[in-house]
Amino acid sequence: MTRHQLSHLGIHGILTPTPDETIRYFHDLLGMDVVATRGDSTYLRSFNTYEAWTLKVTASDRAGLDYVGWRTDGEEELAQRVAWLTDAGIEGRWVDPDEGIGPAYAFEDPDGHEFRIYWETERYVPSEATRPVIPTNVQAYVGRGANVKHLDHVNLLARDVRACREFWEDGFGLRTYETILMPDGQREAGAWMSSSIQGHELIYTAEKTVGRARLHHFAYAVESREEVLRAADIMADARVRIEAGPSKHTAIQGFYLYTIEPGGNRIEVAHGGYLRFAPDQETFVWTAEEWGKKPGWGAPPPPEFHVYGTPVVEELADDAARVPTLGPDDV
Amino acid sequence: MTRHQLSHLGIHGILTPTPDETIRYFHDLLGMDVVATRGDSTYLRSFNTYEAWTLKVTASDRAGLDYVGWRTDGEEELAQRVAWLTDAGIEGRWVDPDEGIGPAYAFEDPDGHEFRIYWETERYVPSEATRPVIPTNVQAYVGRGANVKHLDHVNLLARDVRACREFWEDGFGLRTYETILMPDGQREAGAWMSSSIQGHELIYTAEKTVGRARLHHFAYAVESREEVLRAADIMADARVRIEAGPSKHTAIQGFYLYTIEPGGNRIEVAHGGYLRFAPDQETFVWTAEEWGKKPGWGAPPPPEFHVYGTPVVEELADDAARVPTLGPDDV
Amino acid sequence: MTRHQLSHLGIHGILTPTPDETIRYFHDLLGMDVVATRGDSTYLRSFNTYEAWTLKVTASDRAGLDYVGWRTDGEEELAQRVAWLTDAGIEGRWVDPDEGIGPAYAFEDPDGHEFRIYWETERYVPSEATRPVIPTNVQAYVGRGANVKHLDHVNLLARDVRACREFWEDGFGLRTYETILMPDGQREAGAWMSSSIQGHELIYTAEKTVGRARLHHFAYAVESREEVLRAADIMADARVRIEAGPSKHTAIQGFYLYTIEPGGNRIEVAHGGYLRFAPDQETFVWTAEEWGKKPGWGAPPPPEFHVYGTPVVEELADDAARVPTLGPDDV
Amino acid sequence: MTRHQLSHLGIHGILTPTPDETIRYFHDLLGMDVVATRGDSTYLRSFNTYEAWTLKVTASDRAGLDYVGWRTDGEEELAQRVAWLTDAGIEGRWVDPDEGIGPAYAFEDPDGHEFRIYWETERYVPSEATRPVIPTNVQAYVGRGANVKHLDHVNLLARDVRACREFWEDGFGLRTYETILMPDGQREAGAWMSSSIQGHELIYTAEKTVGRARLHHFAYAVESREEVLRAADIMADARVRIEAGPSKHTAIQGFYLYTIEPGGNRIEVAHGGYLRFAPDQETFVWTAEEWGKKPGWGAPPPPEFHVYGTPVVEELADDAARVPTLGPDDV
Secondary structure, three states, rough: OOOEEEEEEEEEEEEEEEEEOOOOHHHHHOEEEEEEEEEOOEEEEEEOOOEEOOOOEEOOOOHHHHHHHEEEEHHHHHHHHHHHHHOOOEEEEOOOOEOOOOEEEEEOOOOOEEEEEEHHHHOOOOOOOOOOOOOOOOOOOOOOOOOOEEEEEEEEEOOOHHHHHHHHHHHOOOOOEEEEEEEOOOOOEEEEEEOOOOOEEEEEEEOOOOOOOEHHHHHHHHHHHHHHHHHHHHHOOOOOOOEEEEEEEEOOOOEEEEEEEEOOEEEEEEOOOOOOOOOOOOOOEEEHHHHHOOOOOOOOOOOHHHOOOOOHHHHHHOOOOOOOOOOOOOO | OOOEEEEEEEEEEEOOOHHHHHHHHHHHHOOEEEEEEEOOOOEEEOOOOOOOOOEEEEEEOOOEEEEEEEOOOOHHHHHHHHHHHOOOOOOOOOOOOOEEEEEEEEOOOOOOEEEEEEEOOEOOOOOOOOOOOOOOOOOOOOOOOOOOOOOOEEEEEEEOHHHHHHHHHHHHHOEEEEEEEOOOOOOOEEEEEOOEEEHHHHHHEEEOOOOOOHHHHHHEEOOHHHHHHHHHHHHOOOEEEEEEEEEEEOOOOEEHHHHHHHHOOEEEEEEEOOOOOOOOOOOOOEOOOOHHHHHOOOOOOHHHHHHHOOOOHHHHHHOOOOOOOOOOOOO | OOOEEEEEEEEEEEOOOOOHHHHHOOOOOOOOOOEEEEEEEEEOOOOOOOOOEEEEEEEEOEEEEEEEEEOOOOOOHHHHHHHHHHOOOOEEEEEEEEEEOOOOOEEOOOOOOOEEEEEEOEEOOOOOOOOOOOOOOOHHHOOOOOOOEEEEEEEEOOOOOHHHHHHHHHHHHHHEEEEEEHHHOOOEEEEEEEOOOOOOOOOEEEEOOOOOOEEEHHHHHHHHHHHHHHHHHHHOOOOOOEEEEEEEEOOEEEEEEEEOOOOEEEEEEEEEEOEEOOOOOOEEEEEEHHOOOOOOOOOOHHHHOOOOOEEEEHHOOOOOOOOOOOOOOOO | OOOOOOEEEEEEEEEEEOHHHHHHHHHHHOEOOOOOEOOOOEEEEEOOOOOOOOOEEEEOOOOOOEEEEEEEOOOHHHHHHHHHHHHOOEEEEEEOEEEOEOOOOEEEEEOOOOEEEEOOOOOOOOOOOOOOOOOOOHHHHHHHOOOOOOEEEEEEEEEEHHHHHHHHHHOOOOOEEEEEEEOOOOEEEEEEEEEEOOOOOOOEEEEOOOOOOOOOEEEEEOOOOHHHHHHHHHHHHOEEEEEEEEEEEEOOOEEEEEEEEEOEEEEEEEOOOOEOOOOOOOOEEEEEHHHHHHOOOOOOOOHHHOOOOEEEEEHOOOOOOOOOOOOOOOO
16 A cells, blocks of 8 residues: 555535535635635635635535545655556546636546546735734634534545445555444445544545535544534524534544535544554454444434535436445445 | 522431431541531531531431521521412421521422521531631531532422422522423423522422432532532542432533432533523523433433433332322323 | 622723823723713723723823722612711712713712712613624623723822722622731731732732822723733733833732823733632731732732832822832831 | 645654653643653654654753654655755664654754654554544543643744755745844744644744754643633642743734743643635745834733743853854844
């Protein structure tokens, strides 16, 4: 396995049928700043991230994932990954810089989610008004709403979790810290992967509907568990739907709050999760039975948590996005 | 209404069929210190309380409440309350000092729970080993387990919540900050009462079984929500049963963790809850409908939370403690 | 001693030579809302307080205290306190309701600070936009800046701390939880007083300059120590002067952050401090020597903390507000 | 620069003239467990670390550093680093496995501190009593004292900070996130280095005395800033000397508490510090002037913080460990 190819999750995009409300959610409640607007897209940055922007919100007829970006560990690593994709027969295309970041190479994972990898980026330069008092910070404290920082992780629904996991391990050197193995000893219900010592950056969990390439959630980091609890107060009084939490995950053990933004996408406010320092850390494999016992504390999320994603599957009725389900008892 | 009669919840006792395990729970996991043992009873003190001891654990054939003590606001107030009880035709008796605290006047609330009121008490005197560095503290930091402090509140199950509430309002000047009113406009499903600006000290919730004079839970205070979360880690790894939380209550808005101690009594680790500064604060009355919507955030506790208490009602089958139920749809 | 006369600190006012900047500080950084403007005065309310407003900021030629209000424990208590003041030969005057709260009886403490006591008040009524999701809250979560809640305590500089302390004990039944006794065994360098179980509401510390009736600081409460730390980030990046903290006080043991608002008044963001449940709690008397050792942890505040107050004494040079100093080594 | 050679700080050792008291400090107050005793050495493990042990305490005639270990990123990387050292003419020696971990290659940095690098390690296997309820944890929650986790970073005093920094950058691919540059534009007063996205693992600050190869401090991680504050309560009441904090560092921005363990070594309880995700993150270079202004908040540590280290320099009077000072105004 070739390690140290990707550095961190980078820029990413979501689609929304209600762009104004969605942007208000990210601006007012998560505390992101609007950086630019271009056509149907609005670019926002989250607090203290070093890149010029974080999230691209694009108007669409339905909610869902636009793409997930990774910054590679270097220029050479970008070229090597493109070569690997080509050798593996995976189609891709070069995308011009998007609002200053890139060029990026775009391709799909085995479930069809779009990813982009890039090396060149643009750093945020504070204005006089946003210059931080400690110069190693990227910007002055915003403190609006939940004041989220960088993208902590993304969770994608996949019809074949195992195939997706192996794709990232083989092609990009991601490490897998936890998986859930189905009783057949082959299929997997979940996989938690990372390019670094952080417990998770990329998660796949099993798609249980006719959907494909769907988004489960994006998770943004805050400074402490106290800030997750504070975010819950903010969301509740703003009448944003809280789906689950604040509570603690069993996998990776992060502290979470799940909301549904007005456009329908699930957004998490997250803190923590373990760090895995061992370079030879083995994957912890949950059996479905052990997993089902949910050791530790915290109320389990509601059943819909395991099914709901975007685009919403009911909206796919007559649509090419519909794919044959794997069967009701599959996962 | 005569106000300012009671100062605060004081000494209190529980019964347990497994005294050794129960004491280990309070000592090792909640962090209380054993102060004395006398016959079937063990006296423990929680961190930094000014009285010599806090909790009396007594071996019994089943779990449940022994008694709840209040310290009055003065010597005169004690005499006045005894007079009021006598005038009201409520029987009581004087109890000799218990391990240095008292004498106390013992009586029952309308549901049959034993209460004791007292003025004379004994203050904790630290030893050389427990002398705190800041002399306004009662003792040096213990830091064992959840390190609980004073009794924050007690919740009792009552067949007639309203009668119990009126008993404490009329006789002892407690203030009621919240109640839940049943659709009949008469009966109440819960009442949260206090002698001070704290949101709750004494709670009644509706008894839904054939039991009487049962304990719902005792709640001990910790310093922060972070310490409630930490207590959950302690309890989970000690294989103590966690019934609900950590999460936030709708009533009074405290942050909670519910555990079942080995003897079967429900014990809460609690932080916060609002302070009510207004001397003319009106009771907030929830309709059952509004209450059922559970505004705010946090997973609801499991159904058994509203039914389970001690003594466990199944153990009362052939017992005089059984009382006619109010009917399955009563509350 | 007549107890239970005052319920809690209520409305209060400060003077500022830079009203616009001062109001921006309270609005943007502390998170208060502007309720009304009337002449040179602006009325602000802090998060979740039940009264219609909290703080009155008035333009003046220099910074300092306008007045401190207490809400009495009832209407009768208000009449009794006015009678006591009259009997004691202390002049006062009735003040018409100020922006809906009052009438109030105004008088001076022995050092000349203006206080007002009142019973009638006006409760905050949320608009549709500020209606909280949990109806026992006063308003929806604001979450702007430090999001301070009620006035936690006020600290006044006094030439004769002991006289001030005795005035409030004798006349208003305040309890004194801590004092610092000077080596002469008579004079006091500090006194921490409260009308309730909270460790402090009213503090006097020794005036060391030619000033009189000066303000040391107002302190507003936040939800946790984490929120005090967060407030420090907010203040630092806003280039507000941080005088001391975040750290922990020895007296009362609250967690603090001291800032100087643009007008020159010292404002604290505060969390915690002990609760004193014992109705017969004795005052803890520090000797100057013990106090000087500063047991516990936390860096001591800078020397100016013990001298600076508003109005700034240098501005009093040719002024009737100048009073003879007690001598350089007096306290 | 060859990157990704070292994975993380690993086992390490300190010397103490008071081994019993030092071990009590690490066991009772930091919450480490004793794993083994061998001759003059005691091996302790900190909470939830994956290796079998963390810290080796060895009796000695004076306090100071024994050695700092790094685990390499793989077996091959270990061989490559040994080759680099040999090529660079730096002497080293192979050390047999120490209590199961190793073999290690031992060598000195330019100031003379001993380091060891190793690949083979031994993982902690919980007993029935220490088996965690969540199987991805290494062990059940200890919760004794400050309950520290892994070694967060180590700070070493160096006569030539720049030479030490370049040694680790050139030979081991560490990244330097911050340095302080002296007015001469050449010498450095501090350097903060890391093998990962964490802000610091290895710090050098300028030695200002005749000492050499001295230890400034070891820092152990806790879960939150709240736990650092809690550690301060523990240490204060245990009468352990607190040198500085709790407060926030300007460099890396971690939250700290500095204590002096009974043997004289400085030990930090630490939380946080930024993560640096950018693979091409440039070093932030402080000028001495900017650094001296200490932007941000928090009281500065006392002057001795910049001078004191172990061994204590006064004990070196007649000793070969004495080296010529760089001159009083040098750094």
